[in-house]
Amino acid sequence: MKPPPFEYARPADLDQACAMLAAGDDARIIAGGQTLVPLMAMRLARPKRLIDIARIPDLSFVRYEREGIAIGATTRQCVLERDAVVRAAVPLLAKVMPFVGHAAIRSRGTVGGSLANADPAAEIALVAVTLGATFIYRQGAASAEIPASDFFVGPMMTALPATACLTAVRFPRWGDARIGVGFHEVSARRSDFAFASAAAQVALDDDGVCRRLALGVGAVTACPMRLDTVAKALEGTRVEPAVARAAVRAALADIEPLCDLHASADYRRRAAASLAVRAITDACRAAEAAHAR
Amino acid sequence: MRVELIVNGERRTVEVEPRMSLLDCLRERLLLTGAHAGCEHGVCGACTVLIDGAPARSCLMFAVQADGYAITTIEGVTPAPGELSPIQDAFCETHGMQCGYCTPAMILTAHALLADNPDPTRADIVDAICANICRCTGYAQIVEAIALAAERMRGLNQPARKP
Numbered sequence: 001m002k003p004p005p006f007e008y009a010r011p012a013d014l015d016q017a018c019a020m021l022a023a024g025d026d027a028r029i030i031a032g033g034q035t036l037v038p039l040m041a042m043r044l045a046r047p048k049r050l051i052d053i054a055r056i057p058d059l060s061f062v063r064y065e066r067e068g069i070a071i072g073a074t075t076r077q078c079v080l081e082r083d084a085v086v087r088a089a090v091p092l093l094a095k096v097m098p099f100v101g102h103a104a105i106r107s108r109g110t111v112g113g114s115l116a117n118a119d120p121a122a123e124i125a126l127v128a129v130t131l132g133a134t135f136i137y138r139q140g141a142a143s144a145e146i147p148a149s150d151f152f153v154g155p156m157m158t159a160l161p162a163t164a165c166l167t168a169v170r171f172p173r174w175g176d177a178r179i180g181v182g183f184h185e186v187s188a189r190r191s192d193f194a195f196a197s198a199a200a201q202v203a204l205d206d207d208g209v210c211r212r213l214a215l216g217v218g219a220v221t222a223c224p225m226r227l228d229t230v231a232k233a234l235e236g237t238r239v240e241p242a243v244a245r246a247a248v249r250a251a252l253a254d255i256e257p258l259c260d261l262h263a264s265a266d267y268r269r270r271a272a273a274s275l276a277v278r279a280i281t282d283a284c285r286a287a288e289a290a291h292a293r
Numbered sequence: 294m295r296v297e298l299i300v301n302g303e304r305r306t307v308e309v310e311p312r313m314s315l316l317d318c319l320r321e322r323l324l325l326t327g328a329h330a331g332c333e334h335g336v337c338g339a340c341t342v343l344i345d346g347a348p349a350r351s352c353l354m355f356a357v358q359a360d361g362y363a364i365t366t367i368e369g370v371t372p373a374p375g376e377l378s379p380i381q382d383a384f385c386e387t388h389g390m391q392c393g394y395c396t397p398a399m400i401l402t403a404h405a406l407l408a409d410n411p412d413p414t415r416a417d418i419v420d421a422i423c424a425n426i427c428r429c430t431g432y433a434q435i436v437e438a439i440a441l442a443a444e445r446m447r448g449l450n451q452p453a454r455k456p
Contacts, residue, residue, distance in 0.1 A: 002314075002317075003312050005312050006311055006312060007311060008311035008355070008357050030358070033353055033354060033355070033358065034335065034350075034353055037314075037335070037352075037354070037355070038334040038353065041334045041352070042334060050311070050355075052357075052358060054358065102338070102424030103347075103348060103402075103405075103424060104341055104349050104350055104402070104424050105335065105353075105424070107344070107347035107348060108353065189423060190419075190423045191423060191424065
């Protein structure tokens with residue numbers, strides 16, 4: 001369990017980091033290292049050079065930006081977990097944070113690291129896809145954006161160019177008065193990798209009718225998946241669990257779930273369906289309890 | 294590469310290869326063998342140390358990344374040589390260990406928990422130590438130990454109750 005030798009560099013700023021990446025030579029970005037280091041220890045990843053961006057000061061922030069909340073790539077998960085802005089403006093993200101690894105992982109792990117490594121079971125990635133977040137990256141001197149729906153392409157694979165550095169992620173902020181969120185997952189040990197997970201954010205109007213629903217399932221397929229057909233079926237109605245169940249089942253009928261020693265494809269599909277219905281129900285209940293602003 | 298670490302309050306300078314984990318650096322270079330090597334890929338928690346007060350896996354960090362950080366190992370929690378911290382004491386009293394392999398990490402995790410939350414519920418304790426695998430005890434006495442330590446530490450520097 002020792003990684004093969006590599007070089008280590010700690011650039012002073014993002015320009016330097018991007019220049020190092022552009023120089024090629026099989027370089028990888030490291031920040032918290034909570035996903036990359038185990039991969040290196042098992043020799044599933046063998047970068048020749050690590051570029052440590054953890055201390056670049058302007059990559060760690062949480063701020064309001066363009067109708068949303070932008071979070072810097074090296075913002076540590078333990079910081080996000082207790083962030084008042086995140087709790088108020090992106091409640092679904094705040095809800096899942098305690099499930100992201102263990103406290104000892106969250107104390108080093110970063111938001112960008114979780115997203116860029118694209119583990120199918122990652123909770124932050126699930127929220128990004130569910131809410132339709134936008135990823136911001138730097139390649140050389142140029143900045144570019146990519147929607148979450150196009151970012152994840154497979155297990156541990158993203159559309160991020162090899163010489164690009166993820167710098168931030170922007171989550172949309174819902175302006176609705178009555179918002180509720182729900183999240184559930186199944187794992188072997190609390191906070192371990194989930195076998196199936198589901199996240200829902202719902203906005204109700206004054207009459208309790210669902211105005212907006214964002215629903216996603218994680219750990220079930222190669223990438224987190226947003227279930228827009230369920231949202232379409234439930235928006236404009238008072239959410240009934242039976243209707244939600246039927247819509248979720250229909251949405252999951254044709255997916256190709258992951259399958260391994262821990263959880264079969266069939267199990268993941270069934271678990272995801274149950275968790276999704278529970279997440280929706282929780283979200284509606286929370287939204288009903290929320291007072292109009 | 295040259296790395297400067299503040300280990301248990303003492304400034305230490307070591308020369309390491311980039312691929313040396315913080316765990317190996319502590320054990321092999323600084324001879325602080327209280328942090329234990331278990332799975333070496335972040336699952337078991339036996340290597341947990343405190344980095345700037347927060348629990349972290351020392352096997353999931355290269356020593357070069359830790360340059361300049363304050364690291365607390367189990368060797369650093371005793372008030373004086375030959376003495377035990379209240380948490381260590383509670384582990385002894387409730388027999389919160391059998392083989393002892395996971396114990397230093399359990400104690401450091403408990404230190405971080407109680408520094409943040411002096412009055413944890415049973416659920417808080419379980420949540421904190423779920424990151425650390427113990428194959429012997431079944432956890433019951435470990436939870437008991439942390440609850441006992443919390444109770445005693447809350448009572449420290451309080452006026453003694455009159456009989």
